[in-house]
Amino acid sequence: MNLLIKNGDLVNPGKPKLNGKLDLLVKQGKIAKIGENLKAGKGCQVIDATRQYVFPGLVDLHVHLREPGHEYKEDIASGTKAAARGGFTTINCMPNTEPPIDNRSVVEFVREVAKASGVIRVVTTACITKGRAGKELVEMADLYEAGVRTLSDDGDMVEDAHLMRRALEYAGMFPLTIISHAEVAGLSRGGDMNEGFVSTKLGLKGIPAAAEEIAVARDIRLAELAKARLHLAHLSTTGSIELLRTAQKRGLPITGEVTPHHFTLTDEETVGYDTSTKVNPPLRERQDVLACVRGIEDGTISCIATDHAPHAGFEKEREYSRAPFGISGLETAVSLAFTELHLKHKIPLATIIAALTINPARILALDIGTLAENGPASLTIFDPNLKWRVEPSAFLSKGKSTPFAGRELTGRVSSTIYNGRLVYQFD
Amino acid sequence: MSFTRKDLLGIEELSAGEIQSLLVAAVSFKEIIERNVKKVPTLRGKTIINLFLEPSTRTRISFELAGKYLSADVINISAGGSSVSKGESLLDTAKTLEAMKADYLVVRTPFAGAPLYLAKMVKSAVINAGDGAHEHPTQALLDLFTIQEKFQQIRSLKVAIIGDISHSRVARSNIWGLLKLGAEVTLIAPPTLLPIDIEKMGVKVRFKIDDELKKADLVYVLRLQRERQRGGLLPGLREYARLYGINSSRISKKAMVMHPGPLNQGIEIDDELAYGPRSLVTDQVTNGLAVRMAVLYLLVGKK
Numbered sequence: 110m111n112l113l114i115k116n117g118d119l120v121n122p123g124k125p126k127l128n129g130k131l132d133l134l135v136k137q138g139k140i141a142k143i144g145e146n147l148k149a150g151k152g153c154q155v156i157d158a159t160r161q162y163v164f165p166g167l168v169d170l171h172v173h174l175r176e177p178g179h180e181y182k183e184d185i186a187s188g189t190k191a192a193a194r195g196g197f198t199t200i201n202c203m204p205n206t207e208p209p210i211d212n213r214s215v216v217e218f219v220r221e222v223a224k225a226s227g228v229i230r231v232v233t234t235a236c237i238t239k240g241r242a243g244k245e246l247v248e249m250a251d252l253y254e255a256g257v258r259t260l261s262d263d264g265d266m267v268e269d270a271h272l273m274r275r276a277l278e279y280a281g282m283f284p285l286t287i288i289s290h291a292e293v294a295g296l297s298r299g300g301d302m303n304e305g306f307v308s309t310k311l312g313l314k315g316i317p318a319a320a321e322e323i324a325v326a327r328d329i330r331l332a333e334l335a336k337a338r339l340h341l342a343h344l345s346t347t348g349s350i351e352l353l354r355t356a357q358k359r360g361l362p363i364t365g366e367v368t369p370h371h372f373t374l375t376d377e378e379t380v381g382y383d384t385s386t387k388v389n390p391p392l393r394e395r396q397d398v399l400a401c402v403r404g405i406e407d408g409t410i411s412c413i414a415t416d417h418a419p420h421a422g423f424e425k426e427r428e429y430s431r432a433p434f435g436i437s438g439l440e441t442a443v444s445l446a447f448t449e450l451h452l453k454h455k456i457p458l459a460t461i462i463a464a465l466t467i468n469p470a471r472i473l474a475l476d477i478g479t480l481a482e483n484g485p486a487s488l489t490i491f492d493p494n495l496k497w498r499v500e501p502s503a504f505l506s507k508g509k510s511t512p513f514a515g516r517e518l519t520g521r522v523s524s525t526i527y528n529g530r531l532v533y534q535f536d
Numbered sequence: 537m538s539f540t541r542k543d544l545l546g547i548e549e550l551s552a553g554e555i556q557s558l559l560v561a562a563v564s565f566k567e568i569i570e571r572n573v574k575k576v577p578t579l580r581g582k583t584i585i586n587l588f589l590e591p592s593t594r595t596r597i598s599f600e601l602a603g604k605y606l607s608a609d610v611i612n613i614s615a616g617g618s619s620v621s622k623g624e625s626l627l628d629t630a631k632t633l634e635a636m637k638a639d640y641l642v643v644r645t646p647f648a649g650a651p652l653y654l655a656k657m658v659k660s661a662v663i664n665a666g667d668g669a670h671e672h673p674t675q676a677l678l679d680l681f682t683i684q685e686k687f688q689q690i691r692s693l694k695v696a697i698i699g700d701i702s703h704s705r706v707a708r709s710n711i712w713g714l715l716k717l718g719a720e721v722t723l724i725a726p727p728t729l730l731p732i733d734i735e736k737m738g739v740k741v742r743f744k745i746d747d748e749l750k751k752a753d754l755v756y757v758l759r760l761q762r763e764r765q766r767g768g769l770l771p772g773l774r775e776y777a778r779l780y781g782i783n784s785s786r787i788s789k790k791a792m793v794m795h796p797g798p799l800n801q802g803i804e805i806d807d808e809l810a811y812g813p814r815s816l817v818t819d820q821v822t823n824g825l826a827v828r829m830a831v832l833y834l835l836v837g838k839k
Contacts (some may be wrong), residue, residue: 305732312667382649426625
């Protein structure tokens with residue numbers, strides 16, 4: 110079916126000339142034409158995007174889809190529907206499934222299930238080490254041939270610095286990009302939240318900022334030694350972002366991401382022991398939130414990623430120390446980015462959308478994240494005027510835990526189109 | 537000033553007035569427990585469930601007796617003997633106990649914040665009998681009662697709390713209570729047993745015993761858990777006793793001594809002091825009953 114998107118305001122990173130008030134004509138899953146005053150042909154469906162933005166389909170670099178193994182938390186069908194509702198047309202799943210994604214057959218399993226039951230595109234990061242055990246490297250060549258472009262033991266750091274060095278060196282030849290989960294376990298073990306005055310008052314064990322910063326410093330130095338690319342996942346502290354900024358100034362090919370919860374919330378949210386505030390890395394302090402915002406603004410942080418980490422209700426509904434880390438992030442991310450980063454902190458929309466499209470696409474080595482004639486028709490229509498309240502029971506994700514429950518946000522995805530198909534529409 | 541809460545979860549959220557009204561009520565209950573016949577009918581027909589998910593003797597017995605002196609029906613559940621040990625969730629347990637129409641749930645748990653979580657979920661009055669390293673409000677109330685009884689007033693009193701502040705709910709509850717009632721509080725502990733930014737609560741902090749301890753009117757000694765040595769927090773008990781062990785030569789001649797029990801004699805405090813004339817340890821235990829009776833009474837008064 111053909112589709113004409115009329116009167117939208119195009120925000121299109123990487124294509125400076127294709128921005129502003131433009132129509133898009135979609136034919137057979139591709140963008141046939143971008144221009145002014147395009148006419149709908151016979152049988153062409155028209156979407157009126159007046160006073161709305163049109164973005165390239167959003168890309169989420171960091172999603173836990175839980176399948177295979179933990180389908181009660183989320184599966185590829187529910188996770189991709191949630192992603193579509195959040196405006197994403199490509200998501201990258203992390204390999205801490207059961208079994209973990211550490212070999213070609215699991216990569217192919219995820220791909221097949223995604224083709225059969227997913228509504229958008231799913232790509233996978235594979236493990237750095239077999240079984241995520243931190244002992245032996247995975248078969249990188251085989252994984253590369255299977256389409257993998259990034260590796261991570263996300264959830265755990267590769268503790269052995271020597272092994273991490275070799276992983277970076279070996280990965281560089283394909284090239285595969287290593288995504289670092291920067292957390293020194295010896296400093297974070299047993300911790301529930303950020304270590305600070307709030308953890309002192311609450312009597313919860315803290316995770317110091319140094320647990321992340323020491324790991325970030327180590328991995329930057331190892332990447333330099335290995336002459337490798339490196340991507341730093343979910344940075345949360347002022348110190349980490351400063352280390353990344355310094356590394357980039359020295360010309361190292363190192364990138365970083367932050368999550369919407371880390372650029373919005375502080376550890377004060379933990380008062381009351383609501384387990385929807387339990388995330389890893391933990392919510393930090395005011396200056397860290399501001400460092401995340403500044404990092405996005407000045408480009409140090411090139412990606413916004415959700416770290417969508419859904420859990421079943423019964424797992425989160427328990428004592429704070431016994432609840433698992435992780436929240437449902439896909440369905441609030443772009444609205445939080447718009448409300449917090451654009452409206453509150455005045456960051457240009459083009460910067461924010463690049464961090465949700467072309468920048469993560471580059472790390473995934475995917476030629477997507479921008480809208481061009483003859484390119485795939487994956488795009489997101491966003492209504493910046495709509496105010497709405499986050500209602501977890503309306504989430505399409507199986508994970509309903511969110512620290513944003515009840516919060517009013519401005520701007521919301523009104524349609525998500527993946528390869529010319531309407532995969533989500535707000536009604 | 538009246539007390540109108542459904543639950544008693546911590547001292548932090550109480551006003552000075554609320555604390556005082558609890559302490560005032562405890563005076564009459566202390567009079568009752570000094571009688572020959574201790575039983576009063578105040579809570580006849582009410583049910584108290586002591587849900588103790590962590591070992592405890594004195595707090596559990598104190599709540600049990602407090603309930604019995606008030607004529608309530610009291611049931612004790614401990615972690616080992618309950619379905620909690622079979623993996624039943626805390627919420628399930630609490631919902632079940634509520635469905636049995638328990639009026640009070642007295643909860644001791646290793647998990648900070650769990651009593652607050654329960655209080656939101658059940659209609660029963662929830663009393664925090666110690667949650668992880670967070671709070672132990674009835675301990676602080678009995679300590680404040682004991683201090684007030686001994687010193688008449690808490691305002692401007694110099695109090696030193698010495699020992700493992702990091703892992704201590706007793707310390708946190710007492711710091712809140714003492715500060716709200718106007719005491720000057722100094723904490724004395726090695727850096728490894730002090731939680732980060734604790735001075736932001738409004739206390740002075742000392743790493744070693746110095747003149748601050750000599751100036752104290754009251755020295756509150758905390759129990760040192762022996763496993764702290766294994767956690768890398770201390771080189772050993774011998775060195776701890778040498779640096780922080782309290783004996784009569786280290787404190788002012790007028791100072792009184794308190795301890796929440798159980799004591800590690802010869803480690804954090806020496807025998808002579810612990811049971812000597814300057815110790816308030818047994819008063820604390822007696823006052824614990826009176827204070828817990830007052831808490832049960834005032835919480836039920838709300839319904």
